[in-house]
Amino acid sequence: MGSNSFVRFQNVQKSYDGEVLVVKDLNLDIPKGEFLTMLGPSGSGKTTCLMMLAGFETATHGIISLNGNPINNIPPHKRGIGMVFQNYALFPHMTVSENLSFPLEVRGLTKTTREDKVQWALDMVQMSEFGNRRPAQLSGGQQQRIALARSLVFEPDLVLMDEPLGALDKQLREHMQYEIKHLHERLGVTVVYVTHDQSEALTMSDRVAVFNDGIIQQLATPPDLYERPKNAFVAQFIGENNKIFAEVIEIKNSIVSARTSRGNIIKGKKVNCGEIGSKTTLSIRPERINVGVKSENTSEAEILELIYIGDHIRCRMLVEGDQDFIVKVPNSSKVMNLKIGQKTKVSWLINDCRALDTLGE
Amino acid sequence: MLASQNNSNDEMLTNDGIPLKKKLAKSLFKSRLRAFGLVTPLLLLISLGFVFPILVFLTRGVYNDTFEKYMINLTPMLAEWDGKTEPTEEMFEALVLDLVALKKSKNIGKVASRMNRELSGSRSLFTSSARKAKKLEFPFKESLIQVKKKWGNLDTWRAMKVTSHSLTPVFLASALDMKYTADGTIVQKPEERRIHVRLFVRTLEISLIVVIAGLILGYPVAFLLASLPIRISNLLLILVLLPFWTSLLVRTTAWIAMLQGQGVLNDMFVVFGIATDEDRFTLIYNKAGTLISMTHILLPFMILPIYSVMKTISPSYVRAAKSMGATSWTAFWRIYFPQTIPGIGAGAILVFILAISFYITPALIGGQDGTMISNFIDYHMRKSLNWSLAAAMGGVLLVIVLFLYWIYDRVVGIDNMKLG
Numbered sequence: 001m002g003s004n005s006f007v008r009f010q011n012v013q014k015s016y017d018g019e020v021l022v023v024k025d026l027n028l029d030i031p032k033g034e035f036l037t038m039l040g041p042s043g044s045g046k047t048t049c050l051m052m053l054a055g056f057e058t059a060t061h062g063i064i065s066l067n068g069n070p071i072n073n074i075p076p077h078k079r080g081i082g083m084v085f086q087n088y089a090l091f092p093h094m095t096v097s098e099n100l101s102f103p104l105e106v107r108g109l110t111k112t113t114r115e116d117k118v119q120w121a122l123d124m125v126q127m128s129e130f131g132n133r134r135p136a137q138l139s140g141g142q143q144q145r146i147a148l149a150r151s152l153v154f155e156p157d158l159v160l161m162d163e164p165l166g167a168l169d170k171q172l173r174e175h176m177q178y179e180i181k182h183l184h185e186r187l188g189v190t191v192v193y194v195t196h197d198q199s200e201a202l203t204m205s206d207r208v209a210v211f212n213d214g215i216i217q218q219l220a221t222p223p224d225l226y227e228r229p230k231n232a233f234v235a236q237f238i239g240e241n242n243k244i245f246a247e248v249i250e251i252k253n254s255i256v257s258a259r260t261s262r263g264n265i266i267k268g269k270k271v272n273c274g275e276i277g278s279k280t281t282l283s284i285r286p287e288r289i290n291v292g293v294k295s296e297n298t299s300e301a302e303i304l305e306l307i308y309i310g311d312h313i314r315c316r317m318l319v320e321g322d323q324d325f326i327v328k329v330p331n332s333s334k335v336m337n338l339k340i341g342q343k344t345k346v347s348w349l350i351n352d353c354r355a356l357d358t359l360g361e
Numbered sequence: 362m363l364a365s366q367n368n369s370n371d372e373m374l375t376n377d378g379i380p381l382k383k384k385l386a387k388s389l390f391k392s393r394l395r396a397f398g399l400v401t402p403l404l405l406l407i408s409l410g411f412v413f414p415i416l417v418f419l420t421r422g423v424y425n426d427t428f429e430k431y432m433i434n435l436t437p438m439l440a441e442w443d444g445k446t447e448p449t450e451e452m453f454e455a456l457v458l459d460l461v462a463l464k465k466s467k468n469i470g471k472v473a474s475r476m477n478r479e480l481s482g483s484r485s486l487f488t489s490s491a492r493k494a495k496k497l498e499f500p501f502k503e504s505l506i507q508v509k510k511k512w513g514n515l516d517t518w519r520a521m522k523v524t525s526h527s528l529t530p531v532f533l534a535s536a537l538d539m540k541y542t543a544d545g546t547i548v549q550k551p552e553e554r555r556i557h558v559r560l561f562v563r564t565l566e567i568s569l570i571v572v573i574a575g576l577i578l579g580y581p582v583a584f585l586l587a588s589l590p591i592r593i594s595n596l597l598l599i600l601v602l603l604p605f606w607t608s609l610l611v612r613t614t615a616w617i618a619m620l621q622g623q624g625v626l627n628d629m630f631v632v633f634g635i636a637t638d639e640d641r642f643t644l645i646y647n648k649a650g651t652l653i654s655m656t657h658i659l660l661p662f663m664i665l666p667i668y669s670v671m672k673t674i675s676p677s678y679v680r681a682a683k684s685m686g687a688t689s690w691t692a693f694w695r696i697y698f699p700q701t702i703p704g705i706g707a708g709a710i711l712v713f714i715l716a717i718s719f720y721i722t723p724a725l726i727g728g729q730d731g732t733m734i735s736n737f738i739d740y741h742m743r744k745s746l747n748w749s750l751a752a753a754m755g756g757v758l759l760v761i762v763l764f765l766y767w768i769y770d771r772v773v774g775i776d777n778m779k780l781g
Contacts, residue, residue, distance in 0.1 A: 056680055076683040077692075089681035093699045102695070103685030154685065 012062030040211030082151035268353030422753035519543030646728025670704030
């Protein structure tokens with residue numbers, strides 16, 4: 001385990017006021033070279049974890065180690081961790097080159113080495129002509145690149161990014177996601193990335209740790225996270241998700257049979273539901289539902305709303321008493337038959353239906 | 362589309378053919394007029410009650426027509442006189458005529474005291490001669506010299522020649538411890554009569570020390586205020602602002618109670634054995650007292666601009682610096698401190714300009730070596746009534762301040778200043 005783990009959180013707890021735990025018993029191993037994203041709603045403890053790793057917050061309990069050495073008592077400036085901040089934190093009184101040169105200067109590198117490295121970092125983010133500008137003279141996207149270059153210029157093994165793309169518009173954000181991903185692949189640094197944007201997390205990461213309420217709800221690769229959410233929170237937080245509340249009546253070979261409030265029996269994979277007689281949330285992705293055909297699970301449905309997206313039609317339906325049942329119908333000639341108010345059938349496979357907890361409902 | 366908006370002169374036109382600039386000015390005119398209307402009362406008050414009187418008064422520093430106005434006959438002759446040859450009989454005659462007229466119109470006192478400032482002792486020369494002028498007969502030269510021997514002295518006539526110029530550098534020269542002579546040269550006054558330059562230097566020195574002391578004391582306070590949670594920092598900010606709610610006079614007298622020989626501070630020193638009861642520190646009626654109380658009184662003006670600048674500096678800058686490997690000190694000195702310079706600049710220039718014209722505190726606490734130039738200006742305004750010299754000194758002070766302001770602009774940059 002030790003050889004495989006570059007960054008390690010062991011039973012880490014954090015409290016600001018001595019009354020509430022912001023981070024509850026965190027255990028996390030990050031191997032070298034991984035792109036790990038901490039994803040979660042605000043207040044879920046993800047930024048606190050990042051700040052503890054950077055050294056700006058101290059862990060109330062537990063050990064954080066880097067490369068096998070505990071770093072709890074090492075001040076931030078001796079940790080050698082690169083960091084990109086939410087608002088970039090480019091020093092306004094220095095030029096771009098001086099900004100990039102700063103981490104090299106405090107390390108006592110010679111002027112020529114510094115110049116070479118600054119040039120290398122600027123080239124890396126395709127900003128070589130902007131060395132003499134001040135941060136205020138750059139656009140948001142350009143500032144973002146400089147912040148990125150500055151966190152990498154001293155060639156740290158670990159780079160932390162705290163919602164670095166939050167201030168950019170959608171198009172630029174998506175572009176920068178790919179750019180950061182490619183930089184990570186090229187340089188092989190370990191990246192710990194914090195975001196509340198699930199599509200960003202899925203696009204960029206090797207693994208995603210979904211945080212809620214100070215606990216990692218699930219730690220998995222993006223496909224796993226989307227296809228196989230472990231609990232109702234993850235299913236709901238990652239991607240779109242239809243929920244049908246039902247009561248477990250039979251569990252056989254990891255297949256749960258559950259009765260809905262309408263008396264319909266729906267079968268799904270057992271993931272995180274209770275014993276017979278307990279409530280469960282049946283979770284089905286909108287794109288895994290077929291309209292107008294029968295299969296392993298079939299329900300009556302009424303079309304309430306049709307929204308034309310382009311590549312697909314978003315169809316809001318009344319299914320099992322749920323008025324917000326969403327089905328994504330691929331845009332094909334068949335779609336033209338759908339009408340608002342039309343009564344039809346929807347169906348899905350047992351494998352696409354996951355029986356989860358009820359999230360306290 | 363574009364072509365229709367461009368006429369031959371490449372001027373932008375609106376759709377109805379009126380030049381765009383004209384239309385824009387017209388559409389903005391009303392709001393500009395309204396905005397101007399809002400500031401008009403204040404503008405009038407400032408220009409009529411402040412700027413205009415100051416400008417008028419400043420002209421006194423270089424313009425004084427007392428002599429020219431009353432010595433109607435003599436003045437043109439003095440202008441032609443070369444200042445070296447013996448004054449002619451005509452000049453004496455004109456002088457006597459003027460003296461008679463002055464005696465009659467009771468204006469002799471004005472001219473006499475004006476002359477006395479140029480040449481001490483000439484007040485009685487003028488007044489007593491004027492009394493006898495009516496009875497004087499031809500030849501006026503001999504009879505006038507018989508009344509007062511000084512009339513035969515060339516220096517008297519040279520002083521009159523200097524005074525007869527209404528537009529004159531006399532007062533400016535005097536404000537800088539120099540003398541403007543009849544032959545148009547400016548020479549330094551004798552050593553023992555030079556006081557103004559020393560006072561200007563002392564004023565600048567005291568102001569500079571107050572700025573530096575304020576910076577040393579105020580910067581950490583501002584830093585504390587900016588880094589504490591808002592609830593506590595607001596409370597502390599009230600403490601900083603507290604002195605503003607007390608009159609300047611009260612604060613100054615409070616310092617007298619604190620600093621005097623039998624005062625609170627000295628008593629404490631004696632209790633703690635820092636000073637003996639017989640040999641107490643002299644903290645008041647000298648430069649030290651002026652410095653201590655001025656620093657205290659002006660401290661809020663230093664703290665507030667620095668604080669307001671510090672509050673806008675995001676803590677992520679220092680964090681970023683530390684994450685890049687900078688120690689706390691490097692992060693502060695290289696990253697935090699440079700960003701507070703606009704606040705330091707604003708505070709320093711604010712305190713300096715207030716300090717350079719400080720009056721009440723040095724007047725009450727300054728004693729001999731703690732008085733400043735403003736106290737001297739006040740002396741000439743109210744005691745010696747030499748308003749022209751007061752105006753000249755004020756003018757010199759103004760020029761010094763503007764010059765320093767200009768240097769500040771060159772070094773730091775005025776647009777680099779943030780008051781909040």
